[in-house]
Amino acid sequence: MTAQLIIFYLLGAATVLSSLGVVLTRNVVHAAFMLLVALLAVAGIFLVAVAEFLALAQILIYGGAVTVVVLFAIMLTRTDDQPRADHSQRALAMLAAIGVFGLLVVAFVVSDVASLESATGVATDGETGFENLALGLFTDWAIPFEMASLVLLVALIGAIMLARNLEDGE
Amino acid sequence: MLELAHFQVLSAALFSIGIFGVLARRSAVLVLISIEIMLNAVNVNLVGIAAFSDRAADVRVFGQILVVFIITIAAAEIGLALAIVLRVFRNRGSANVDELNVMKW
Numbered sequence: 001m002t003a004q005l006i007i008f009y010l011l012g013a014a015t016v017l018s019s020l021g022v023v024l025t026r027n028v029v030h031a032a033f034m035l036l037v038a039l040l041a042v043a044g045i046f047l048v049a050v051a052e053f054l055a056l057a058q059i060l061i062y063g064g065a066v067t068v069v070v071l072f073a074i075m076l077t078r079t080d081d082q083p084r085a086d087h088s089q090r091a092l093a094m095l096a097a098i099g100v101f102g103l104l105v106v107a108f109v110v111s112d113v114a115s116l117e118s119a120t121g122v123a124t125d126g127e128t129g130f131e132n133l134a135l136g137l138f139t140d141w142a143i144p145f146e147m148a149s150l151v152l153l154v155a156l157i158g159a160i161m162l163a164r165n166l167e168d169g170e
Numbered sequence: 171m172l173e174l175a176h177f178q179v180l181s182a183a184l185f186s187i188g189i190f191g192v193l194a195r196r197s198a199v200l201v202l203i204s205i206e207i208m209l210n211a212v213n214v215n216l217v218g219i220a221a222f223s224d225r226a227a228d229v230r231v232f233g234q235i236l237v238v239f240i241i242t243i244a245a246a247e248i249g250l251a252l253a254i255v256l257r258v259f260r261n262r263g264s265a266n267v268d269e270l271n272v273m274k275w
Contacts, residue, residue, distance in 0.1 A: 005171065019187045022207065023188075038207065042213070046213075046214075051234050070203060073255060074199055087193070089194065096190070096193055097190035100186045104186070109175070144239065156246075
């Protein structure tokens with residue numbers, strides 16, 4: 001149980017530090033790679049919370065696809081002069097972020113969801129999320145699941161239409 | 171002992187880091203990256219709640235199922251948004267959000 005906690009703390013520290021790196025670094029490419037580290041650490045946190053399938057999906061979709069797409073976008077929108085990475089409203093943004101963090105933590109402490117739901121703690125002995133997730137996804141959630149695939153298809157076609165070079169002809 | 175509060179505080183930290191990124195960054199690509207961080211904060215929260223409370227058969231891993239849909243929508247969103255950013259960059263020669271002010275009065 002304590003090993004679980006230590007792993008959670010390590011992964012959480014990696015997530016928070018690399019996310020901070022994403023929003024603080026001046027180099028855009030470094031930001032993309034630190035995003036990759038943060039997303040992989042989140043996948044590890046999913047594993048701690050017994051969500052194996054989500055961890056795999058996270059690594060495949062974020063680690064594989066999203067990071068590559070972001071790197072391509074960075075490469076294609078590159079201009080020679082990058083004088084500053086941040087707005088002048090940076091201090092205000094910092095204030096807003098700290099305010100939201102305080103508000104969220106207070107809300108979590110006050111609402112205390114854990115005690116409402118008679119929490120029993122994260123499962124450790126041999127229980128996996130795969131079976132329950134598959135049962136839920138293909139019985140109660142089958143129609144939304146298929147609609148999600150439709151949404152993905154529409155988004156793909158839309159992205160291709162938008163990014164295509166119209167001057168080249170049809 | 172790992173508690174739900176751990177997941178919630180981590181989620182809150184990630185979400186506020188994402189808010190800072192969205193508000194402070196100039197490049198539209200970096201703003202989108204920060205939005206991805208915020209979506210991941212929500213996912214961490216949902217997975218934590220699923221691990222601690224979704225044991226009964228009638229709410230079977232509801233939190234994890236929501237995360238599946240969020241990941242799907244996030245993938246669609248980043249693809250479409252980056253295509254729009256590319257198009258804007260091609261038309262206007264800049265992908266910095268403070269220079270795209272044609273609709274500002």
